[in-house]
Amino acid sequence: MEDLYPIKQFVDEEGKFSDESIKNEISSELVQTFYYHMLRIRTFDRKAKNLQRQGRLGTYALFEGQEAAQVGSALSLKQDDWVFPTYRDHGALLTFGADMPRVFLYWNGRVEGNIHPDRNIFPPAVPIATQLPHAAGAAWAEKRRGTTNASIAYFGDGATSEGDFHEGMNFASVFKLPVVFFNQNNGFAISVPIEKQMNSKTIAQKSVAYGMPGVRIDGNDIFAVYFETRKAFERARNGEGPTLIEAVTQRFGAHTTADDPTKYRDQNEVDAQRDKVDPLLRLERFMKEYGYWDAEWVEVTSKKIEAEIEEAVVQMESFPAPNVDDLFDHVFEEMPWPIKEQKENYLESLRGGN
Ligand SMILES: Cc1ncc(C[n+]2csc(CCOP(=O)(O)OP(=O)(O)O)c2C)c(N)n1
Numbered sequence: 001m002e003d004l005y006p007i008k009q010f011v012d013e014e015g016k017f018s019d020e021s022i023k024n025e026i027s028s029e030l031v032q033t034f035y036y037h038m039l040r041i042r043t044f045d046r047k048a049k050n051l052q053r054q055g056r057l058g059t060y061a062l063f064e065g066q067e068a069a070q071v072g073s074a075l076s077l078k079q080d081d082w083v084f085p086t087y088r089d090h091g092a093l094l095t096f097g098a099d100m101p102r103v104f105l106y107w108n109g110r111v112e113g114n115i116h117p118d119r120n121i122f123p124p125a126v127p128i129a130t131q132l133p134h135a136a137g138a139a140w141a142e143k144r145r146g147t148t149n150a151s152i153a154y155f156g157d158g159a160t161s162e163g164d165f166h167e168g169m170n171f172a173s174v175f176k177l178p179v180v181f182f183n184q185n186n187g188f189a190i191s192v193p194i195e196k197q198m199n200s201k202t203i204a205q206k207s208v209a210y211g212m213p214g215v216r217i218d219g220n221d222i223f224a225v226y227f228e229t230r231k232a233f234e235r236a237r238n239g240e241g242p243t244l245i246e247a248v249t250q251r252f253g254a255h256t257t258a259d260d261p262t263k264y265r266d267q268n269e270v271d272a273q274r275d276k277v278d279p280l281l282r283l284e285r286f287m288k289e290y291g292y293w294d295a296e297w298v299e300v301t302s303k304k305i306e307a308e309i310e311e312a313v314v315q316m317e318s319f320p321a322p323n324v325d326d327l328f329d330h331v332f333e334e335m336p337w338p339i340k341e342q343k344e345n346y347l348e349s350l351r352g353g354n
Pocket of ligand 1: 086126128155156157159186189255
């Protein structure tokens with residue numbers, strides 16, 4: 001079959017323009033903003049992994065390798081937009097303006113981690129693809145209210161095999177809703193490689209079935225991610241409906257800290273490709289190639305980021321351990337009897353009963 005969705009790229013692996021059409025839209029401020037956020041979320045991700053290893057954080061989903069996809073997409077949001085993330089998208093959330101101590105608290109099982117008071121961010125969807133209909137619903141509400149706010153649904157390649165993916169896409173298209181369906185294709189659904197999970201050549205082509213534009217981008221090229229997502233949001237805000245974006249990327253590490261990737265892929269191969277694939281390294285090469293690199297600025301920025309993260313850890317650790325009641329108390333506004341019963345049974349079992 002003809003490749004209908006060639007990968008779109010503006011900056012190649014060596015950090016050089018492969019397409020100069022965006023050249024006039026690039027400023028040193030924009031490039032530094034990209035670098036700042038990518039470095040910030042990478043530093044956060046590594047810190048979180050270390051904290052988990054030290055027993056100071058619960059099981060954690062790593063996103064190293066996916067920084068360009070998360071930062072580039074989140075920077076194209078407006079402050080009042082809606083974000084529907086998965087458990088792997090806290091890099092995007094931090095870029096959008098989520099409260100960092102609360103992001104840490106989420107990974108420590110505290111309910112405060114599900115809420116970011118200053119932004120329209122939904123709690124991360126752990127049941128795969130359930131957030132897509134939610135994103136369509138929020139976009140519908142905004143459309144009915146007559147605003148120009150839009151929503152973004154983040155999801156992985158595995159999510160496209162779930163019914164909710166298709167329902168969300170169909171609904172958004174039929175009602176021409178302002179949604180961006182942002183897929184990060186990192187090649188794996190835990191241990192299942194994409195070839196074993198679907199028979200379509202690309203995820204972008206699934207847009208055809210729902211009559212919406214699809215675009216396949218180099219998800220490690222932050223320029224491609226930023227400019228293409230921004231375009232999709234412009235369409236959404238102009239009343240032209242949803243877009244499906246497939247950002248082709250890679251996760252360098254395990255699925256979560258509870259996973260051992262050496263069981264299903266050759267980790268040496270992943271590590272060997274790193275120099276070619278790493279999105280932060282690509283941006284660094286770009287900055288050096290085109291005169292945007294300022295070593296002093298990078299040093300000051302790294303220090304600022306480290307201090308911010310240390311302070312967020314102090315705040316996270318000032319909270320007591322989570323309460324068992326939290327497991328039951330926040331599902332419904334008024335607790336229905338089956339949950340009440342489950343809660344009572346569980347508390348009883350903790351007291352040594354059956
Ligand atoms: C409905 C549902 N089925 C199965 C799982 C178990 N599960 C957790 S993560 C995951 C893989 C999802 O892969 P993908 O959508 O590609 O996202 P990624 O983890 O790679 O970011 C699965 C199957 C789940 N959480 N929800």
